[in-house]
Amino acid sequence: MDQRRLILFLVFSFALVMLWDGWIKQNQPAPVAQQSAGTTAAANGAVPTPSASLAPGQVVVPSDPAPSAAATVTVETDLLRAEVSAQGGDVVRLEFKGHKQKEDHSKPFLLFDNGSAHTYLAQSGLIGGGLPTHKTVFTLPEGNFVLKAGEDRVVLRLEAPEQNGVRVTKVMTFARGSYLIDVAYEISNGGSEALSAHAYFQLTRDSNPAEKPEGFGGVQTFIGPAFYTEAGKFQKVQFGDIDDGDAKFVKTASDGWVAMVQHYFVSAWLPEQGEREYFARSVGNGLYSAGAIIPVSQIAPGAAAKVESRLYAGPQEQDKLEAIAPGLDLVVDYGWLTVIAAPLFWVLAWLYKLTGNWGWAIILVTVMLKAVFFPLSAASYKSMAKMRVLGPRLQRMKELYGNDKAKMQQEMMNLYRTEKINPLGGCLPILVQIPVFIALYWVLLGSVEMRQAPWLGWIQDLSAKDPYFILPVIMGVSMLVQMKLNPTPPDPIQAKVMMAMPIVFTFMFLWFPSGLVLYWVVNNILSIAQQWQITRMIESAKPGSKTA
Structure with a gap:
């Protein structure tokens, strides 16, 4: 037999077998994540606790029950429409005006979702006695907020209940032409004792893909948490590794970011330079959280402090991601042929x-x-x-x-x-x-x-x-x-x-x-x-x- 033809036939046959196997896997019914009445509670579960290396001394973690529902306020810019919940000031829904759903092009693509299709939230809070967490109910301003012509940004201010003389305001800033949201906590210590606190910023998501994979072969892009630090570079974490307790990534660093990656889109908390601790954990009912804990400088009585982080939630546009944060463009998944792709x-x-x-x-x-x-x-x-x-x-x-x-x-x-x-x-x-x-x-x-x-x-x-x-x-x-x-x-x-x-x-x-x-x-x-x-x-x- 002609050797050239034989080799060509073997190459094509191998490719055919691999693609057919992938197609069979793709068309198998996807496992359905178990959902129950406790899903909302799980998404608003335990507040992360900093380790002893980041926070010497005991940190009191609040355990107040989460309400079953909370009011929301809508913020609309030229690129997105967001719903912010009174509970924790979480971003519970986020639509992109310039990107449409695959099944229905008349509807905007939905990234953050409070359970209508799946669960995906951007959460944050403070750790310390009496400080507001992502379970605390804030006071929302009246009405909705729309970026008007001639304006460059929209600012949303949420007031937390005052505790022991400590007043906290969560400030969220949305900018024109940007998928970045600035999130800050303004802390005013009106009490009689110095205040030690930490801030945490996390993303909570189920493990289900946002859209059904397209194409023959069943190739799926990565879905899950990802971390970037100068020490560890880009590190992806599988949901299964979190369940097994075998998730490997740099836990403490003075730089970097944490993201939740899915096909075409990404959300990422981008803290400013400074010591922080990264975490990834399962919170039950098929939900996972990944985030960062940042120490806040001790606040003396009568003093004030501010801690903040940027939140990117948008498409994986490579030229723009690289300019936002070092290594953020690496969330684009090209598989093992990245060197060519x-x-x-x-x-x-x-x-x-x-x-x-x-x-x-x-x-x-x-x-x-x-x-x-x-x-x-x-x-x-x-x-x-x-x-x-x-x-x-x-x-x-x-x-x-x-x-x-x-x-x-x-x-x-x-x-x-x-x-x-x-x-x-x-x-x-x-x-x-x-x-x-x-x-x-x-x-x-x-x-x-x-x-x-x-x-x-x-x-x-x-x-x-x-x-x-x-x-x-x-x-x-x-x-x-x-x-x-x-x-x-x-x-x-x-x-x-x-x-x-x-x-x-x-x-x-x-x-x-x-x-x-x-x-x-x-x-x-x-x-x-x-x-x-x-x-x-x-x-x-x-x-x-x-x-x-």
């Missing part, structure tokens, strides 16, 4: 700025990649064209040595050596394309910039499958044309298998993101043009000429 996205983003359309950017990057690998492809297609010219001689060998496989293989290798043909040369373009193909798949899967990005006509979302399967069919036809340009395998069974490959891959590509299929279609068309030209030159060359 990251520069590939950079080139795509640069081409998008030129064209204003991600579809045309994909086409241009395909042309650029084809130009980069042109010499390699040319050598491969020359080898395949020579194999095609030698087809009659190979068929003659089969007739002469059909019953002696060893002799036939020996004569074929002698012929390849004499004609200076590499029988494996035709595999090189496929082998080179596989890492690029997988990297582009992760770029389309993990880049929010591609989410619901249109190309033209019927393709209105490059990250989703072609709704009418037009591109996959075109891709299958282009593969069939390529097969016709290749030399016919001497083995009839092998020839039938190779002719079936376009049908198999067309079926697989029906569920791939349309942007990925677009890349493959353009690449196939360029390959056909190159291969046809080289084959025409080889077959028309006169014996003894340089071309021949």
Whole structure:
């Protein structure tokens, strides 16, 4: 059997088996997190306690029961609409005006959710005797807050009940054109004793994906807490590791941030520089909390203090994340091929700025990649064209040595050596394309910039499958044309298998993101043009000429 064909067949077969296995896993019913009447209480569960290394001495943690419901106030800017609860001043609902739901494009995408679809909250509070926690009921200002024309920010002030002469105000600032929310606690000690306190900022979420994964193969991006420090760099934590008590991340540091990552979107608490302690824990009923505890300088009687942190809650826009905090752009999940996917996205983003359309950017990057690998492809297609010219001689060998496989293989290798043909040369373009193909798949899967990005006509979302399967069919036809340009395998069974490959891959590509299929279609068309030209030159060359 032709070794080149055998290797190509094995590569395709392995990819087919892996993708089919992934598709089966994707379409299995997802486990449903157990929900009960105690879900709200769990989300508003125990206040985190700082360790002895961060807070020497005993810290009194309040245990007042959480109310079953609390009033909310709405804050609306040009980018988002948030609902802030009187209980703890938690952000219990957050909608993005510029991003729509996958199932219903008429509705804004919902990040924070108080239980309508799943549970996801941004919480904060203070630790110390009589200080307000995320279970304390604050006094809300009247009415809703809307960013008006000419205004740059909206400020929401929530007053906590006064305890032992200590007054606390939670101040939340929303800015125009930003997904950042500044959260601060203004503490005024009107008591007779010095006040020692800590502040904590946490994100509480269930483990369910916000949206059903798109595409064939069942590849899912990471969902869960993530931490970043200079000492530990970027560290992701699986929910299962939290349950097992095996979560590994830097616990204490003087820098960094804590985030809750999901597909396309992220929320992160970004404290200012200073000592802090990070934590991740299960709070029951399928809910998990991850956050940071920050010490507050001792407040003397009659004195005041302020502790604050920024909260980012928005899309994973890479150019903006990097400018917000060091390492924040690492939340974009490109899998194990980040070394290829990251520069590939950079080139795509640069081409998008030129064209204003991600579809045309994909086409241009395909042309650029084809130009980069042109010499390699040319050598491969020359080898395949020579194999095609030698087809009659190979068929003659089969007739002469059909019953002696060893002799036939020996004569074929002698012929390849004499004609200076590499029988494996035709595999090189496929082998080179596989890492690029997988990297582009992760770029389309993990880049929010591609989410619901249109190309033209019927393709209105490059990250989703072609709704009418037009591109996959075109891709299958282009593969069939390529097969016709290749030399016919001497083995009839092998020839039938190779002719079936376009049908198999067309079926697989029906569920791939349309942007990925677009890349493959353009690449196939360029390959056909190159291969046809080289084959025409080889077959028309006169014996003894340089071309021949």
